Amino acid sequence: xxxxxxxxxxxxxxxxxxxxxxxxxxxxxxxxxxxxxxxxxxxxxxxxxxxxxxxxxxxxxxxxxxxxxxxxxxxxxxxxxxxxxxxxxxxxxxxxxxxxxxxxxxxxxx
Amino acid sequence: xxxxxxxxxxxxxxxxxxxxxxxxxxxxxxxxxxxxxxxxxxxxxxxxxxxxxxxxxxxxxxxxxxxxxxxxxxxxxxxxxxxxxxxxxxxxxxxxxxxxxxxxxxxxxxxxxxxx
Numbered sequence: 001x002x003x004x005x006x007x008x009x010x011x012x013x014x015x016x017x018x019x020x021x022x023x024x025x026x027x028x029x030x031x032x033x034x035x036x037x038x039x040x041x042x043x044x045x046x047x048x049x050x051x052x053x054x055x056x057x058x059x060x061x062x063x064x065x066x067x068x069x070x071x072x073x074x075x076x077x078x079x080x081x082x083x084x085x086x087x088x089x090x091x092x093x094x095x096x097x098x099x100x101x102x103x104x105x106x107x108x109x110x
Numbered sequence: 111x112x113x114x115x116x117x118x119x120x121x122x123x124x125x126x127x128x129x130x131x132x133x134x135x136x137x138x139x140x141x142x143x144x145x146x147x148x149x150x151x152x153x154x155x156x157x158x159x160x161x162x163x164x165x166x167x168x169x170x171x172x173x174x175x176x177x178x179x180x181x182x183x184x185x186x187x188x189x190x191x192x193x194x195x196x197x198x199x200x201x202x203x204x205x206x207x208x209x210x211x212x213x214x215x216x217x218x219x220x221x222x223x224x225x226x
Contacts, residue, residue: 006150034214041113042200044153044217089152093159097143097166100152 002027002094006101013080014109022073023090028068034098035064035075036089044089048075081106100104112136112210114201118153122224131187131221134175135204142185142214144177145172145201153201192225 003026013019023033032051036044048057048064050073056065063076073090087105091098115134125128135142141160141221145153153168167177172194179185189196199222203215 032213036217040146041222043116043219044203044215046214049214091152093213096168097155097158098145099155100145102150102152 002030002092002096002099004090004092004099004101006088006090008104008106009102010107012107013081015080016056017080017108018076018078019080019106021077021088021090021106022049023073023075023101025073025092025099027094028071030068030092030094033073033090033092034065035066035073036091037060038087038089040086045094047088076086077106079108082108082110084108114202114216116200116205116218116221118221120222120223120224122225122226124175125192127225129189129192129223131189132201133187133204133217133218133224134187135183135185135202136216137183138214139204139206140182141205141207141213142179143203144185144187145199147199147220149198155182156187156200188212189223191199192223194225197223197225 005038007022026042035047051052052064061078087103091100117132121210143158144156147153148188157167162182176189199220203217205213205215
């Protein structure tokens with residue numbers, strides 16, 4: 001059974017710092033991995049999707065990498081801003097619909 | 111175009127009552143998914159539709175939960191004899207197709223269900 005773990009559970013950084021969020025999964029037989037952002041009381045906003053054949057994806061200040069063989073992904077956020085404060089979730093799709101981690105709650109302090 | 115919409119945004123009910131939660135997917139998306147998210151947890155899969163049929167309902171916790179998508183667009187999640195443990199945010203997502211590698215899922219804002 002696929003299990004997804006996100007470390008750290010919570011993170012607080014000063015504005016302007018670069019940061020890395022980690023995601024690991026137990027079954028490397030995946031089709032893709034997706035990173036989401038969730039603001040309090042809101043739904044999920046898709047940030048990046050990495051297909052199993054890809055190593056990384058970039059969107060603006062965000063860069064996500066995937067190492068399928070080791071079961072790991074990282075989300076790199078450059079020059080963090082207070083508006084980046086949210087919970088970040090990673091999810092993997094294998095032969096079942098998306099399996100999510102519990103998320104990393106990020107606070108960027110001005 | 112419009113994203114995934116869900117109604118109601120909030121639902122408060124009493125233990126033992128019946129509730130229906132509605133999801134309107136993005137137009138043209140053939141795959142539709144229901145998830146449940148408890149406080150401090152990631153979403154957990156409930157059921158997924160490809161067109162009108164439930165392709166995978168393995169995540170439904172018990173037979174009090176049922177979902178339909180009669181015309182391959184709007185879906186309704188139905189919960190009978192609600193229990194306090196059913197309190198959660200119910201999220202709906204849709205994707206263009208499910209079999210492809212590239213099946214980015216787009217989520218609605220969710221329905222927050224509270225069972226008193």
